[in-house]
Amino acid sequence: MYDTGKVITGLVIFVGIFTFAFWYTTGTAAPRPEPKLDTPEIQKMAKKQCIEDTQFMITTHMQLLNKLRDQALRDGNRWYVNSKGEKVWISLQNTCLKCHSNKKDFCDKCHNYAGVDPYCWDCHIDPNRSEL
Amino acid sequence: MGIIVSLGAVLAIMVVAWIGGSISGLQPIFGVLVPYAAFAVFLVGFCRKVVDWAKSPVPFRIPTTAGQEVSLPWIKSAKLDNPSTTAGVIGRMFLEVFCFRSLFRNTRADLRSGYLYYSPSKWLWLFAIGFHYAFLIIALRHLRLFVHPIPGFVETLDAVDGMFQIGIPPIYLTDLLFVGAVTALLCRRLFLSKVRFISLPADYFPLFLLLGIGITGLLMRFVFRVDIVSVKQLANGLASLHPTVPDNIGSIFFVHVALVSTLFAYFPFSKLMHMGGVFMSPTRNLANTNRMERHENPWWTPPKFHTYAEYEDMYRDLMKEAGLPLERE
Structure with missing residues (x-):
């Protein structure tokens, strides 16, 4: 092999960059976040059910929230009829956060884990935050 | 024909992964085994290829000389296009690797009313650089799924x-750039007859593969939503070498992973090795010192000479006896 020093240095840099995720993680995976559902409001409910079914809310809540935002603010229609035909009053702070009053243990858990920084809080506030 | 074969191959991978990903018993294969195997093939194959290249001797300096060589002090030399120093070579390599300078120099020749004209043509450069940087940023952004805590630069890139x-979720600019540029590079091969004439399955396949990766990624983000927490659990598990396969990740995720794994495994054996090759290219990484320095063949060993003086010493007596003339008595 010619220019062994340079070639090996280059290959070490290459392998180092491409295995970044391995050595940065150092063999321990972060535990899967479990958002808490034990707020007083949820515990009062007879049937613990969000406005749509759980799997849909897990994967698609952001698209639903965006749709509801547009419907409420741009069309002025604050009644959302869900897939079961029930009417829900559209309001992040008064409907969503009434049950999910634990932003830190609910919203932020997964968002921080997945590195998502939603812009909800550019306009809204968390009504339950202590520093208010 | 090459187009059908390449497209068919990519579609076949997608169908297999879609079916395999929807059977929960096969998910560890498509989610763990295939990515690990593909990544190992990539790392080992890449290094072997580079070492193989490094074994080829380059006895002479063969840089492309696209400018005036260093000569008399009053003749201006092209320091980047015909570098004679290490600094010049580093400058040339930097512009090549980061700015794709040789594509930027692309020209097209055409006949206009009987005259041959050369004009600059930057489209290939534009799509190529757009694609490569978009791909780099997309790859770095994906680190948010592999590592935790997420490094600051990844969050900044994301924002x-x-x-x-x-x-919602926000459209990434690089996603649009990636799909747009790959589509443009594919259209170039499909619709420019001169390029199509020289295109092989090995040219189409990576393009279809990259397009498939981009489209499945976008579909996963915007149409067939998957649980991103489960995705991160799997990816983070892979990076920590303690892989777990959570339930209910959609099949589309396994299609995306299968295509990326294919890209990794295919990489060392394909034209995509230009990633390593650009650094190993003697037409780029050598200084043009052909005339100022003596370059010896690396395998040069001096031959054994037998001079006439030695010959005469060997046979002096016999030659004297036979009356042959001698140079030295």
Whole structure:
């Protein structure tokens, strides 16, 4: 092999960059976040059910929230009829956060884990935050 | 024909992964085994290829000389296009690797009313550089799924990339650039007859593969939503070498992973090795010192000479006896 020093240095840099995720993680995976559902409001409910079914809310809540935002603010229609035909009053702070009053243990858990920084809080506030 | 074969191959991978990903018993294969195997093939194959290249001797300096060589002090030399120093070579390599300078120099020749004209043609450069940088940023952004805590630069990239906040989840600019540029590079091969004439399955396949990766990624983000927490659990598990396969990740995720794994495994055996090759290219990484320095063949060993003086010493007596003339008595 010619220019062994340079070639090996280059290959070490290459392998180092491409295995970044391995050595940065150092063999321990972060535990899967479990958002808490034990707020007083949820515990009062007879049937613990969000406005749509759980799997849909897990994967698609952001698209639903965006749709509801547009419907409420741009069309002025604050009644959302869900897939079961029930009417829900559209309001992040008064409907969503009434049950999910634990932003830190609910919203932020997964968002921080997945590195998502939603812009909800550019306009809204968390009504339950202590520093208010 | 090459187009059908390549497209068919990519579609076949997608169908297999879609079916395999929807059977929960096969998910560890498509989610863990295939990615690990593909990544190992990539790392080992890449290094072997580079070492193989490094074994080829380059006895002479063969840089492309696209400018005036260093000569008399009053003749201006092209320091980047015909570098004679290490600094010049580093400058040339930097512009090549980061700015794709040789594509930027692309020209097209055409006949206009009987005259041959050469004009600059930057389209290939534009799509190529757009694609490569978009791919780099997309790859770096994906680190948010592999590592935890997420490094600051990944979060910054994420925020800048989605800065227009169009839609929820926000559309990344690099996603649009990636799909747009790959489509343009594919159209170039499909619709420019001169390029199509020299295109092989090995040219189409990576393009279809990359397009498939981009489209499945976008579909996963905007149409067939998957549980991103489960995705991160799997990816983070892979990076920590303690892989777990959570339930209910959609099949589309396994299609995306299968295509990326294919890209990794295919990489060392394909034209994509230009990633390593650009650094190993003797037409780029050598200084043009052909005339100022003596370059010896690396395998040069001096031959054994037998001079006439030695010959005469060997046979002096016999030659004297035979009356042959001698140079030295």
